[in-house]
Amino acid sequence: MWRSILVILMLAISTAAAADARPRQINPIPFSHEPCSVLDGEPCTPSYCSPLEPGPCIPEIDYPYGQNLQLTIQSVPSEADRAKYQKPDHDLDTIGDLFAALRSCWSPPTDHARAGMQMSVRFSFNKAGGLIGPPRLTFATPGVPAETRTTYLNAINSSLKACLPLKFTGGLGGALAGRPIAIRYVDNRELK
Secondary structure (H helix, E strand, O other), X not given: OHHHHHHHHXXXXXXXXXXXXXXXXXXXXXXHHOOOOOOOOOOOOOOOOOOOOOOOOOOOOOXXXXXXXXXXXXXXXXXXXXXXXXOOOOOEOOHHHHHHHXXXXXXXXXXXXXXXXXXXXXXXXXXOOOEOOOOEEEEEOXXXXXXXXXXXXXXXXXXHHHHOOOOEOHHHHHHHOOOEEEEEEEOOOOOO
């Protein structure tokens, strides 16, 4: 009888020790989105870390790019943005390099052009830097004649085809393959 009580007691102690030894689950929700109070025992700020706490300290970082790969390309970039429209002279290794290459590819149409015309397309790349299917039109300025829309869509397709295939590094090619990229083209030229 004492043996069975001792075995049960040892099992209870080992279970409690195993529960304490398990790594703490990290909450994926950023700290700023959790309800918190001054009376809470845990900190509410994302940059708080303590050497006494188990597990990694994960601050909330404001990344310059979201999970959606979205880009706006203007026909005439501002002076401050001119550097972003220069194609890199090396294999594309970052999302910034990809965006610069896509910006440098754009050549707006000359006939049937319309000032203020906006058109958005969505597409994906494969690992080799080629397109997976043709770009899909997702938005066009309302009230524009079909002829103008077709002209801009043809200009987008021909601009992309002229630059393809893009030369990705292995890491960027693997990370981008199949991920949707949305580009908004804005024709901000002063047309006569």
